[in-house]
Amino acid sequence: MSQAKISISVRRAGTAVSIVDIQGEITSFAETALTEAYNQASRGGVNTILLNFEGLEYMNSGGIGLLVTMLIRANRQNQQLAAYGLTEHYQQIFELTRLNEAIVIFGSESEALAALPQA
């Protein structure tokens, strides 16, 4: 079976925002890694999860599906999902799949943190 080629770390930015740093490939094999990262990121009263895609190397339609399910989970918890670090190509994919209508996309981490509610 193909292996997940992804590494994810989670860090906090203030009390209400978690940043999920994604490095590698988002395919259907990344399901476990993304689920664990989401669980870790949403602990402790977080109301925004910010996905850092600067290290994204590859994504297929299975990966986009995982982002949809993560978004649904976040919405159920009244959390906002936001993203930054998407190349123009991946921004186009968000547009094509219409994920950009539900996930706010920022140009950089600083821009995102300046705009997102911190508490």
Place this chain on the structure above:
Amino acid sequence: MTSEPTGAESRDAAHWAHPVSRLKVSDVPTGAVSLNVEGRQVVGPLQGFGQLWQKTYRLRMPGAQVEPAQVVDHMKQKLPELMPPGSRFYPSVSGVQPGELVLINATLPGVPGIIATGVMVLYSDEESFTLMCPEGHPEAGWNTFSAYEEQGVTVAQIQSLARANDPVFEFGFRFMGGSAQQERIWRHVLSGLAQAFGVPAEVEFLKTLVDRKLQWSQAKNVWYNAAIRSALYAPVRLIRRLVGRRS
């Protein structure tokens, strides 16, 4: 009928369709009715009305000396033949390529005549391809056809992540047998695949309710309902056919 992928910065760039604001049907395969696709936008799992389901159908192919890429290539080439009689797929001459359209003429339980719709090839590589629905289609979302190797055995998989596009289709899926019919379709496809590769047609099925909420803000999608529009258009088609025969 195509939109060329662009951008060379990512390995996956060539596998994705290019964003399109509206679908454009440029050639209609012989025998297909092209309706409810031209000018429509594609809709993902976030844009529909009904409950969001992930349905996974798997066929393990023990003993078949076949690589995942060969299985996916077979599905791409033989998709129309793999579909059951009541659900006809008409790929464009370019086949299952990113951005291409596949017209669909199908029957639905409780709906007289055919429903004409289609899907866009959202993604296609050697080991998977994904078909995305347009406005008016029974579902909003996509279906991914893939194959992979698991413990030395090739596994073919069809996975849908979709919700009913509007309240009429949601009712149909829940109470008119639409959901069961849909499940029969994908089991049929995998059974046909099993037959082609000489393996037992034992299809595993897993169904997960991802979001139980109805999205009432999307109830307006009924305006594009392909079943209603196909039924309204049926007399026009009939008249055209009769006029065509006389002249």
